[in-house]
Amino acid sequence: MESTAYTGSTRWDELVVNRIAINQPLQWLSKGWKDMRDAGRYSLAYGAAIVLISALITYLLYATESQFLLPFLVAGFFLIAPFLGIGLYQMSAHLERGEPLKTCNALEAWKSNHTHISMITGGFLIIMQLWIASNYVLFSLLYEGISPPLDNFFANVFLSEKGRYFTIASIMVGFFFAWWAYMISVITVPILIDRKIDGFTAIRLSVKSVLKNMPAMMLWAFLIVVIVGLGLITYYVGLLIALPLIGHASWHAYRSLVPPS
DSSP states (O other), rough: OOOOOOOOOOGGOOOOOOOOTTTTHHHHHHHHHHHHHHHHHHHHHHHHHHHHHHHHHHHHHHHHHOGGGGGHHHHHHHHHHHTTTTTHHHHHHHHHHOOOGOOOHHHHHHHHTTHHHHHHHHHHHHHHHHHHHHHHHHHHHTTOOOOSSSSSIIIIIIIIIHHHHHHHHHHHHHHHHHHHHHHHHTHHHHHHBSSOOHHHHHHHHHHHHHHHHHHHHHHHHHHHOOOOOHHTTTTTTTTTHHHHHHHHHHHHHHHHHHHOO
């Protein structure tokens, strides 16, 4: 883990981030793909665990007739995805240092800066809950507390006249949550597992990285949505590849954006 002189009192103009080319995210994906191949079964096992957990949550929603929450949870998945990749960041760090992956695990990454990682993770779980709650309120107001019939549920909720208003409102609320979550989390966790730094400073570095490289970081956000989205619409099977790819690539995003201390 690198040491750094940054603290919570470090001024904004003293936080150093690199300016990158707009096509840099494509290089992150290329490096992430290489890491995923080098990590082999370790990386795929990580993706498989996410697939199984996602499938279990979906099953429980249908078993409890709460499937109307599924679209909101899918959207919320994007909010917490940076924290699900903590073990993948650690794998890429080990590969970078030429260390064997059999000694690598997510718990090791968490222990490296557990206080601040735990605080940031808890904060994002709260954001996810607020996102779900806001959509639940919109849903309840629209249907006056009565859930639409389960037959043709998707058409009733998203394609009906009422559903169109709900969809527009949900997208607006979701964009607000998602963009802010993206800015404050895009490289926060890799920073925390690699540097002796506090969570507030890591968030500020992440935000400054986005603001200083808006075109490239908008492209990176788009690529994340497309790749993870493809993983989700394939009944989660695609997450077996999508999440490890984005996780490994995110490590290289951090390395490109924040210069060594």
